[in-house]
Amino acid sequence: MTTIYQHFRPEEKSFIDQVLNWKSQVEQSYAPKLTDFLDPREQEILKTVIGKNHDVQWQLFGGAHYSERKRALLYPDYFEAEKDDFQLTLFQVVYPHKFVKIEHPQVLGSLMSLGLKRNKFGDILFREEEIQFIVSKEIADYLCVQLESIGRATVKLVAKGFEEVIETNEQWQDRPITASSLRLDTILASVYNLSRQKAQAYIQSNLVKVNWTHIENPAFECREGDIISVRGLGRSKVISIEGKTKKDNWKVVIGLQK
Incomplete structure (x- = not known):
């Protein structure tokens, strides 16, 4: 049987359950529910899990349209959300x-x-x-x-x-790379011009986050949309995975934060 969990990583299950619980609260109480701040990955999960639901709708706001971290407001169809509702x-x-x-x-x-x-x-x-x-x-x-x-x-x-509020203008510069696999250590090595051993050292020293979560497993598999941050080296984004080359390497488009 297909479940919603199949579309996400196993470690995201607890947050998916949290979103489903929020949705249930709104349906049962017929009243809005305001969350704490969510990082961009959590926002994407919420949008996917709630979807275009006629009974429960949602908005995200973090102070400005370009905010990275935002609170979510889930509400029934009668409710008209205002910016003040995000508290x-x-x-x-x-x-x-x-x-x-x-x-x-x-x-x-x-x-x-x-x-x-x-x-x-x-x-x-x-x-x-x-x-x-x-x-x-x-x-x-x-x-x-x-x-x-x-x-x-x-x-x-x-x-x-x-x-x-201070305006920010985050920009990403696209850069195509090839990598022998989609493992985190391999992607890091290609993006930041490191040896695999050096990339693994960064990961095992708790200096690497994927989607705002520390990752300590060098074999962690990267996916499209992942935001990778390495302390001291900056942030990058997996924009697209374009398939394989004739030599069986992965073609990946990375965004480097300017």
Whole structure:
């Protein structure tokens, strides 16, 4: 018997079950359900699982149309979703930028150190020395009181309207590669011009994520749409798998983040 799980990786089953549970809640209560922030892979799973369902509809919003991390709102057909229904707060970080530099990992580390889960935070945005981040509204007051420093910098949070959100312009540069297999270590070696041994070392040192999840298995098989990030080397995307060459290698189109 065909099941929805066959279309996804085994490790994604628990999240699929979560989406099905959200859908059931909306159907039974006939009321909207707001999720925490979802990464782009989770968003794709939600869209596929819910589909174009007349009884339960969905929207995604993370503060701007280009947001990477977004909350999902599932709702019955009578409901008209507004941006305020996503319960988001945009914070500007005020800090002595002339004397200290703050980087993305420091911001995320400081937020996580307050005992909050990653799914309570959306995108962390930078523009030169300007820093913003988006959070679930329910933790906004707590953050204002508790977040006093990031790295060595004393900070203050100022709530902003979303018309002031920093714009990002993520671009990918297509690059065709050939690889002997679709294993993660093989793809990494081809994309980043590494030896297989070096690629395996990155993976086994917990420096590689696929679809925002740490992968420690070099034999993990890559698929179309996968986002791969390697600490220190950047991000890439499997745009398409084009079949095999005459020498039985895989032809793959990779997107490299500019």
